[in-house]
Amino acid sequence: MSPPLSRARRRLFAAGAVLLVLAGVGTWAAWPDDPDYRTQDARITVRSGPGGDEPVDLDTRLFLPDGASATDTVPAVLLAHGFGGTKESTYADAEELAGIGYAVLTWTARGFGRSGGQIHLDNPDYEVRDAQRLVDWLAARPEISTDGPGDPRVGVVGSSYGGGLALLLAAQDQRVDAAVPMATWNDLANAFLPESTGRGPVDGVFKKTWAGLFFGNGAGVGLGALGDSAAAPDPAALAGAALPGLDPSCGRFAADVCAAYQRIATTGRADQAAVDLLRRSSPAGVLDRIKAPTLLVQGTADTLFPLAEADANARGIAATGTPVRVAWFTGGHDGGDGPQSDRDRVKFVMAQWLDHYVKGTGDAPATSFTWSRITGFNALDRGVVTSGYSDPAYPGLAGTGSSTVTVAGPAQPVANPPAGNPAAISSLPGTGGGLSSFVNGVVSDLPGQHARFTSEPLDRPLDIVGAPTVRIRAASPTGEAVLFVKLYDVDPSGTATLSSGLIAPVRLTGLPADLAAAQPVTVTLPAIVHRVEAGHTLRIAVATADQAFTTPAQPTVYTVGLPGDATAVTLPTVTGEPIASPQVIWRYVLVALLAAIVVGLVVVVLVVRRRRNRHDSSVHPEYADVPLRVDGLRKVYGDFVAVDRVDFEVRRGQVVGLLGPNGAGKTTTLRVLMGLTKPTAGQVHVFGHPLVPGSPVLSRIGALVEGPGFLPHLSGLANLRAYWAATGRPEADAQFERALEIAGLGASVHRRVKTYSHGMRQRLAIAQAMLGLPELLVLDEPTDGLDPPQIAEMRRVLKRYATDGRAVLVSSHLLAEVEQTCTHVVVVNKGAIVASGQVDEIVGESPTVQIEVSDAPAAVELLGKLAGVRSVAVDGDPRQLVVDTNGTARSEVVASLVRAGIGVERVVPRRRLEDAFLALVGESSSGSGDR
Template sequence: MSALSAGLRRALPRLNRRRVIPAAAALAVLAAAAVWAVRPAADAWTSEDLRLAGDGVELDARFYLPADRDGKVPAVLVAHGFGGTKDSVRSDAESLAEQGYAVLTYTARGFGRSTGQIHLDSPDHEVKDASLLLDWLATRPEVTTDAAGDPRVAVVGGSYGGALALLLAGQDQRVDAIVPQITWNDLGQSLVPGGVFKKSWAGYFFGNGAATLTLGGSGRGQEQGDPACGRFAEDVCKAYLQMATTGVPDETTTALLRESSPATVLDKIKAPTLLIQGAVDSLFPLSEADANAKGIAAAGTPVKVAWFTGGHDGGEGPGTDSDRVKYLTLQWLEHYLKGEGETPGDAFTWSRVAGFSAMDRDLVTNGYSADAYPGISGTGTTDVTLTGAAQPIANPPNGNPGAISSLPGIGGRLSSLLSGGVAMDIPGQHANWESAPLTGSIDVAGAPTVSLRAASPTGEATLFVKLYDVDPNGTSTLSAGLVAPIRLTGLPADVTQAQPVTVTLPAIVREIEAGHTVRITVATSDQAFLSPATPAVYTVAVESTLTLPTLAGTPIADPGSVWWYALAGVLGVIVLGLIVLLLIRRVLHRRRDVTVVGEHADTPLVVKGLRKAYGDGFVAVQEISFTVQRGQVVGLLGPNGAGKTTTLRVLMGLTQPTAGEIYVFGHRLVSGAPILSRVGALVEGPGFLPHLSGYENLKAYWLATGRPWEDARFEEALEIAGLGESVHRKTRKYSHGMRQRLAIAQAMLGLPELLVLDEPTDGLDPPQIAEMRRVLQRYATDGRAVLVSSHLLAEVEQTCTHAVVVNKGRIVASGPVNDIVGDSPSVQLDVSDVPAATRVLEELGVKSVQTEGESSLIVDMNGTARSEVVASLVTAGIGVDRLVPRRRLEDAFLSLVGDNSRGSGDR
């Protein structure tokens, strides 16, 4: 227990002022760093909430201004996605404001705290509202204007907001640049692709619009409309109900969706357009942006396209992608709005999944760029041959059970959409056509095409065509969960009579690796779409040629490579620092005091005024001075805790003295001084590697000295150890005495000129002690010297030529043993009558008489013969039991030990 607590005390740093201050300082620095890291950064913008007038509605808006602006700044109108509010685009708005734009965000009519009803980006409503906001921007004194009432403004927005940007730019020529993201070209085509109603997405959004009825929309208190329609305008609501019921939009619905489609205004868009579209988007796939890009480019307006790995299904995408999108957006605005920076070129950038992100276990992508936008048919094509016969597949009633391709609105993990996992087909309801394993990998980027023939007893069929990437283990992946729905009419009942129909699959970005196969699956149902309610069995045959568009690009340099330079920099600094340190050390080493104190040059050991105070203020030794000459065996005698071990520790360079000097053969001794190589030591007991034998231990020790093998004088040392055959046993099995002897032998390896032994006889038995005495005396005869410490008087007396007596860290006596051990002038007398004896003795003229105990007297004789004292006492009739002559060393030592050796502490 005590050993444990002692260990703990040693392991835990003691708290004292010297340690507390640096520790507190370090803690303070750490805390400050932590606070700095999490501190709220001062905003680089100011904002105000406003209620602005739309076309007959009141719009909830917020206007951001950069905090440090010089004069007027261009403005950016940021529009939110369907179901969002001005708060959904808050972070985009803030970062744009930080870039020095005046930013206006607002909640579109029918959402959040804005009044009015949802008209699906109708040119007569939402787009007009936005035009009025431009009017308002023109009135702001902070905003740059191109002409009176014409603000310098860009419109940025995703999805619902992206379509608004396109429609507004088509309708209002004051718009100077637009960045529509993940948005549609033709809403009818998006919601009813291939004539099949995209029920999941449509329902998801319809629910979203209706939900705002209960979520604060009603709080404004004007539209307490139809519960079936929520905040949707009546015509929009009707259109949805009609379309969702039949699955086929009627004329009115088609017209309404057409109204809300940028497709109608593309030729009027004059604002440079940056189109950003996601590759993991089953709502508005890449083809929508492609149509927009073509339409706008046809009007001669600058247009640039970028794809990223994300979208309505995939979200923002990996960090590299969102960084790229942000960079492109800022570059676009900077040039076309601020008039700064070079013209953003035609370069088309896209990204492809590269693997797992090490940090969050999601996907990471690599960016690629090509000189120009290639559209969705790639810059090249690769044909893959499919095999498989015509197969019958069943259409389940009401599309149930239905195959799964994606999970609209759930926002599943990107990785599950791109590495398989979600998609599932129902047996009996699908047929497969598969290629042979690919001989080389194919970089697919665009919309693959395939031809198929179908037959149906009803003359009609709704089919879902999908492309699977199948790895050698059979795991199939429906890239991004994209399917091509197709509704065929006028089909024959027999497949042999059917005409081939070319199906354009959704555009994907994927590398299909060598060894993988490509599978075309034709299914009859999909949970994301509305399929015919009546059961039927179709027969489908897929033609053998699948055309895959390919695209070659140059990888975009990873901005992360800068970190490697940083690493090289860090390493460089460290190496440089190391070199500087070594140089400084070398200089210091050269400058160190190597002078030999001539007067001590032939003296093995001179200790002068040694003092050691520990960190906690405890003074272990002070004013210790003594000398060890050649030929001497000096005993350092003192009770436990007198400071013997501390002195020896300093002597071996283990502990730094607080004051005082030590010279070994005239060389000043500091920690690790080479002169220590001429000193052999046993300090604080033996220290051996327990798993080695005694012999191996001595060998390992000598190896560590790096000195020539012959100098070790192994045989002599082993003889002194006297371990016999035990020298080849592991030291952990040694007794205390054996270890002690081995340690003495180790100290004697190489026959050092000064031998320092701490309690050498500890653990030895009497014959061994006697032997050790002889060994030490003999050792010192050859011009060498020995310093032994001991708390045993007899040992020092018998072994040493000289003695230094220490107590409580100070020297109390020193000199040749014979001098200090010699007779002391005092004797101890045991007498029968103490008072009488005292009287008699005082008459005899002794120096002093002290009573000790009941019957003892300590008498300083002052030259009086002992025989005379005894005679006088006996004559006086006092019985003398005992007379013991005392010795000086004993006097000194015992009085010390008797006094108090307790409480002097571990020195």
């Protein structure tokens, strides 16, 4: 019966699989939406320079949202790229801004890519003036909204080099409506020549690795908190260095910038002229001119432009009353774009900022300060996980509060290695985004080259947000020292963590040779966001050489100590409100899902119960005492009719035989009786109860259908017990002894069923069917596999069983078995009943006689003339005749034949049942099909 079923099953599964695949592919295909903007590339020639008359070609691309037109204008955003990038590096950010309704103008800054000109480091006369001319160009575009003639609604957004431009442009051109500078500088001189006791860039310590990367033009400066991860520089930008006619030592740098770099890099010190040049490219001096509301985004993992740069910008701009908002994210020139949660937060605040101040929609954004702290590693993508916090106002780098932790340690000598080699490694500029390496202890101080001052373990966790300060003393035989002060978080196992690889370089002069005479200096450590867990200790390390900086070449031994035996490290803190991660929504989704499942379950249970209660449980009055009544049973599998129409009944005390060739539909009928299969049509009543799969009345039926089914690893007895346990009925009801007696397995009941012969299993199965002495016993081919004495015994058992009101239904394809066992018989063939009734009646003598004669033709002729003979036929063997008499005695027929001189070899009476059955089997001896 399996082909039609499994076809349906396959269909179901195929449909399911197809659906799944379609859903998957559909989602995948639909994910990257069609762009909702168009782009126009153009080379725009602008005139800039000190006199505003030096033409330069800029390679630009304008992103226009769909629907932008002269009648439906849109606000604009100037999107500037990072150092070494081109307009291509900001493509993804431009797409997003265009997606939220801005015309975005991206361009390659002068000196890079396919734009002309030389690099002047965001010089107000060059790069900034270029950008002003681009604002002019935007003002002339009909699609762009304007505030007045020649004044477009425009914001300026940029990261790093682009961020510097954004600030300088906002200071220089009042047409800018909002600025979003990210990961950028306040004072370029301070950034490249930092000094943490506040002495200024002339005494600064040269950040040689970063400077070299920039000058070499190959730095991974494509940073953008917007997801600009194009760290690889445009090949065209690199090719610039090889253009003919360029000074090979300066590439596309302007001569003054190049000369300044060469002077600083050679000596490691900056002269005032170089500092002035860098300051011209810095927003520091022009912050008071910025009237455009400014959103400052700065990274906590940034050794190039640390948080202090944004802090200085924020203070400078806010001083004139211009709205400023500060957002820190876990990323930067070292940390890359940061984790997704930070990117989302930055994108959100930026869109809010631009929407209000440029587009003119939405409420005024809060000026609250937001930041994030690393809380661990993401288990799935191996990135860092951060938690966001916010505080109503930007507190600066001193925090809203502070804690002090005392570090102690004796004065220690530290050696300055010759030519700064070997040197400690605190950060790896230009590797871009390897945050984990900093947290995980790549950082190393070299023995003999650093002094350590350690605190006691903290008794409670401490959230540092801002720039810690510490006082140290140093002595040097030369009177000068370059030192690096670092704050480590040391866990109980001794692993030291230097937050983001940030260190404070100091250059001390006028030092005594003896520490006792040295005055303490206050060192402001770089601002960090870091949680020190309870039980951890803090360590202040004061080291000499560092790979990222230029240090004195002369070998010297300094002495480093604290102001006393111990000193307090001041650690600023901010108690912010945690920003709910958008991920929290999934928790609600989960709760909703679980609730939905519970509700669904309850509904299903209620519906099922209601349906069951509504189910017709009335007893058919006529059949109340009839063990089994089958009416018009029909079962169709697909287009195959297994049972066409079967009606019969089994009454108390009867042993009914269901007789038919293999495949006549007997087993299908029995399956329906057992509730294994649903009939296509027709009803079955058991003791008047309509029978459906699982009807309780089935518990009054014992069955053997389609052979035994046992747990092969259990003994016969254990199987019977396991079966009875499944009925949930009391053990006393089972009558195991009686069943075992019938099974007649003797000691074998304790053997595993898998060792049984076919016949033994069959007997065990019959015993199982008789457990609890059910009122109706249904046995499918019960004698299959039994030997003759057992068959004889089984017949007796069944006959006996049908006494005291019980009934038995036996199916068989063997005529003899039915004849000898049953009181009644139902003959089925091809799914329909051929004959039924009492065996005696059906088996009774029929008027047909089989006669074997010596001369068949003569006999046929003779008998054909006889009055009492209805028909004569030759049956296979030419001497065999089948004679159908009309009530004439057999003796008469034989006498006639003998009288005519025809020899009679044999006379065999035939019975009705055999007639019927042979007729069936004769027609198709292989059964009526493989059903």
